[in-house]
Amino acid sequence: MQACLNSAFLWNGIQSLGLTTNIRVHLNGDLSSQQFADNLLKLRNDAITPNNQDGCIAMQSIGRIVKTQKELKGGVFPNVAQHFIVYSWMCQRVILFPRNEDASVMNKQLLQELPNSVHVYKSIDTRCRINDAFNYPIEFLNTLGPPGVHSHTLELRIGAPIILLRNLHPPSLCNETRLRIKKLMTNIIEAPIVTEYAAGEKVFIPRISIIP
Numbered sequence: 001m002q003a004c005l006n007s008a009f010l011w012n013g014i015q016s017l018g019l020t021t022n023i024r025v026h027l028n029g030d031l032s033s034q035q036f037a038d039n040l041l042k043l044r045n046d047a048i049t050p051n052n053q054d055g056c057i058a059m060q061s062i063g064r065i066v067k068t069q070k071e072l073k074g075g076v077f078p079n080v081a082q083h084f085i086v087y088s089w090m091c092q093r094v095i096l097f098p099r100n101e102d103a104s105v106m107n108k109q110l111l112q113e114l115p116n117s118v119h120v121y122k123s124i125d126t127r128c129r130i131n132d133a134f135n136y137p138i139e140f141l142n143t144l145g146p147p148g149v150h151s152h153t154l155e156l157r158i159g160a161p162i163i164l165l166r167n168l169h170p171p172s173l174c175n176e177t178r179l180r181i182k183k184l185m186t187n188i189i190e191a192p193i194v195t196e197y198a199a200g201e202k203v204f205i206p207r208i209s210i211i212p
Contacts, residue, residue, distance in 0.1 A: 069102075073109060080113040087194045090161045091178055100145050108155065116158040119184040123152050149210055156184055162191065166208065172198035179203070 005011065022037040042048045043057070050057050066072045076093050083089045097103040111118070125141035142152040149165075156162070164177040172193060179191035182202070189205045 069106060069109070073106060077110060080110060081115060084114060084159050084161075087180060087199075090180065091194050100147070100151070104151060111155060111157050111160060114157045114159055118155050118157055121154040121156065123150070123154070125152065156181055156189070158182065158184060161194070162189075164205075166210075168205070168208070169203075172201060173203060173205075179205075 005014075022034075039048070048057050066075065072095065076095055095103075095106055097106065123142075125138055125144075145151050158181050160181050162179050162181060164173060164179065165175060167174050177193060178195045180194050181189060181191050183190035187207050191203060191205060193199055193201045193203060
């Protein structure tokens with residue numbers, strides 16, 4: 001505990017600063033996004049009045065609730081086959097999921113709406129220590145899906161948007177850089193960058209070694 005920041009002799013002279021403006025909402029000027037950001041801030045500050053009966057907060061006061069993933073997909077990505085060629089349209093949309101399994105289901109549904117054929121990539125899972133061959137067979141490793149690592153089988157289509165999960169070549173190829181697939185080869189993916197920094201730059205993404 002003596003190594004903690006609040007135990008340092010400088011702690012009494014340190015001023016804690018917090019973020020007060022959502023820069024992304026501020027720059028885009030989107031009223032619905034601004035309202036959503038304000039509601040999240042109110043939720044963080046306990047400024048939303050809970051229900052008098054059970055003490056719960058009604059989710060309708062924070063955002064619009066949908067009943068099915070199909071309704072969610074249609075609201076965020078309507079008519080994908082018609083709009084997917086527009087870079088800006090794809091960059092303005094994203095769906096977040098708390099679990100990789102749910103994200104994979106939505107990804108497959110969106111990929112099915114693209115007109116191009118599917119290209120399947122499979123990871124080459126290996127053990128770090130040869131002595132673990134009996135305890136961790138390859139078939140078991142193929143079933144794992146740790147955070148930040150894609151599943152054993154990766155299905156892609158030309159024109160689909162992808163997000164980089166590693167810093168390959170900063171500042172253009174960094175974590176969360178968005179790209180759009182142009183060509184799928186055996187060991188390389190050709191994709192132009194669609195995010196603001198280095199937008200339009202054509203890059204090649206090879207197979208890389210990943211250790212979770």
